[in-house]
Amino acid sequence: MTNHVTDRPGTRTRRGFWFDPRFAIGLVLVVASVVGVWAIVASADRSVAVYAARDALSIGDRVVAADLTMTRVRLDSAGRLYVTPQRMPSDGLVVTRAVAAGELVPVSAVGTQAGASVTSVVVAVKSKLAGSLGPGSVVDVWGARETGQGQFGPPAVIVGSASVVRVIESTGLIADGTGQSVEILVPKAKVATVLEAIANQDAIALVPVNAPLGN
Numbered sequence: 001m002t003n004h005v006t007d008r009p010g011t012r013t014r015r016g017f018w019f020d021p022r023f024a025i026g027l028v029l030v031v032a033s034v035v036g037v038w039a040i041v042a043s044a045d046r047s048v049a050v051y052a053a054r055d056a057l058s059i060g061d062r063v064v065a066a067d068l069t070m071t072r073v074r075l076d077s078a079g080r081l082y083v084t085p086q087r088m089p090s091d092g093l094v095v096t097r098a099v100a101a102g103e104l105v106p107v108s109a110v111g112t113q114a115g116a117s118v119t120s121v122v123v124a125v126k127s128k129l130a131g132s133l134g135p136g137s138v139v140d141v142w143g144a145r146e147t148g149q150g151q152f153g154p155p156a157v158i159v160g161s162a163s164v165v166r167v168i169e170s171t172g173l174i175a176d177g178t179g180q181s182v183e184i185l186v187p188k189a190k191v192a193t194v195l196e197a198i199a200n201q202d203a204i205a206l207v208p209v210n211a212p213l214g215n
Contacts, residue, residue, distance in 0.1 A: 048073065057099040059185045063110075098163040101136065119191055123204050125180055126204075138162070139184070141206060146203070163185040168183065
């Protein structure tokens, strides 16, 4: 007599665990892709926040964070050469070297002490100014002593590396466009020399120390 074993109603046959190697390979590829993209983004975003001059900065100016523009640039190890938000004191910094508008502010161009060694002087320049000259420009001040009616002696530098604060355009009906006044910052030790040249009506010219690369 043969006994037939039948499954009980409601019971399930337990199946063995099925694993597809293709699923594992696909999962590994997805994880590797995500990690690779993250690594690329992380390596590309090595920029640091530094300050740039919104306007030209002259020697003696005191600037705070609100006076500057913060921008992110990739400088690598050169980041320590520029002013960052972490290096900006709450009471600001004093400009010790002219900084052009849009230029990143170098650490070497600012300090925490007031610029007491320079003062502002306005000089009249009869000759046409260089097109590149403007606020923040660094110029040599040349002067030539008048030796006779319309005659002048050899010119010489009376102040080297002075910083231009602003150019004062001639206005009014008598303005002929041939002369301009320029406010410059000069060392206090040179103020007497400049004032003497002005009093003697010497011919004064401003020569930019450096010219833009495009010129």
